[in-house]
Amino acid sequence: MSQTAIHVENLGKQYRLGQQVGNYRTLRETLSGRFGAKKAPEEQKALLPESIWALEDVSFDVEQGSVLGVVGRNGAGKSTLLKILSRVTEPTKGLVEVYGRVGSLLEVGTGFHPELTGRENIFLNGAILGMKKTEIEAKFDEIVSFAEVETFIDTPVKRYSSGMYLRLAFAVAAHLEPEILVVDEVLAVGDAEFQRKCLGKMSDVAKEGRTVLFVSHNMSAILRLTQETLVIDKGHLLLRAPTVEAVDFYLSRGLTQEGQRLWQPDEIPAQAAPFKPVAVRLLDKQDHVMEAARCSEPFYLEVEYQLHKAIKGLRVGIYILTSQGEFVFTSFDTDDPEKFEEYSQRTAGTYKSRVEIPPYLLNGGRYVVGVNASSYRIKTYFHDEQALAFNMDVTGAPGTQWPENRLGPVRPKLTWQITQTNGGGE
Amino acid sequence: MVSGKQSVEERSVTRTEARKIIIRPTSGWAALNLRDLWVYRELVYFMTWRDLKVRYKQTALGAAWAILQPFLTMVVFSIFFGNLAGVPSDGVPYPIFSYTALIPWTLFSKALQDASRSLVNSSHMITKVYFPRMILPLASVLAGIVDFLIAFVVLLAMMAFYHVVPTANIWTIPLFLILALITATGVSLWLSALNVLYRDINYVLPFLTQFWMYITPIAYPSSMVPEKWRLLYAVNPMTGVVEGFRWALLGSGEAPGMMTLVSTLVAIVLLVSGMFYFKRMERLFADMV
Incomplete structure (x- = not known):
């Protein structure tokens, strides 16, 4: 008999379009909205805010001590839910009825101030997350050693490396002891070592019998940490199932639109501007969109996008991930130094960045394509780690005389030499 | 907390400590929920402490700013109003007369300046973590107390220099300080909430502060205001504060009476209405900031 930790009933959140990303009003707009009756009808219509439901009719219960995953595409409503x-x-x-203290980790290092030392930030951040001073004092040493910043604890965090900063930020949050922990994508940052440590800490939290709600794009983390997962799309709860089933459903549904993914306006976050993703496609040599590629033949991935303004240093690239969410590789359209020079600035317009994936690279199986558009160290305009999914067909790949599954995500065609070294075997 | 769910009736013992929180849409005027503010009282302390620490770390002159601003204003006032224009100062040396008023005034205007921007400046926190939002403007106001104390020590030094002996009523200073803080918090709650919704506040504020300073008896004594207008004049709570400071320290001006009462009532109205308005607008902050 388990107790309910979270009870959600017919939950809905409506945003006025444009409101979501901090479109404050000016006094003039409000006044003209309030006294706008005299305005011409078409002008008045423009003033009426159009609204969208970021979340609609979502109901579920979470039992105490369970770890529930939440997956969904960008703009599906996960963050709104959290x-x-x-x-x-x-x-x-x-x-919503919540039983117990909720600790939310929608971001690590909230309220960190660069001028303050590590020590000062631990107290400040802890207090912001809802910890008592005595609680922070009791866990102080543990936090510092988890973050491995002992020698820099009295240095302002602006002098920290980004890795140290992240470790410290996560350490504070990880030592919060709420009955319910809500985590959003914090594991997407940091190096592999750090991620491993975070995941370890998360599973410890779960083992202690606390309730965890975990949102991530990292399918392997979801698979590792959660037993059950919610799939959310366009503000609706599509499925609640054991994680393996839910991940499979999520990766295979909605993502593959016959080898092509077109982004709807509501899937594009406002901070993407002036970058506007249009589509990503899987193409064959003849420019035909296809659903599956063959190991033995080259194929093409094409990202189509618009720039409403010129962007300096823009790079558009793809990730290839396995269906378990592990990265196979990352490639950007300006990786080549010559291209990097040539496209140091892209003017406004519509673009297609296309890459050829050579034959004998990927193994058979299901893969996910992620898309990233960013200016290095300046801004990530757009990021969709699950833009498209496709199958690789092993026909013609090396070693197919044995109808077995080969381990590993790559299936290179390698040259072997076999020599007999015992003098001819006589 | 008692749980209404049938399935957990028997075993609710293990969860005696767990608070049940109900999240549902609210509309219109909401309850103030001061208990929540009490639960987060340590955060008020930490945010105030952060504001101070950062300010003193980032500025070259640090604590000197707390003194320079009212002090230089006092110098200018003394030259132009005290000497050249010959504004009366109730028999007290004009520098002391104006500086006594400038200390609570600086506390007030600085609080308005910092607090009105506090929510917008902390937008990253507001969109990521729950805490009573009122803490942000409140911490900005409270951080001003340290500056106030530093400037107050300078006042005592100046009084010694001019051989002005404080009156026996000096013990009432904390009361007038509280009146100044109530006024500052009330106005700050209004301004900070409005600033999230309408960024015009950034432009309104300098004008508002300037205007407010003219209607407060800082450069001139309130005795210049005709008797019959005094009560109306005291509707500005800062009048009550400044008059109180002068009375308690210098023995000039009027003893607390009807004017102080009017100022106090208006200050309380500002605070309570500010809290309710803030609470009403609070639900929009995360979506609009």
């Missing part, structure tokens, strides 16, 4: 659960924003309708 924001409501952690009381950052109010729902428009519905009801």
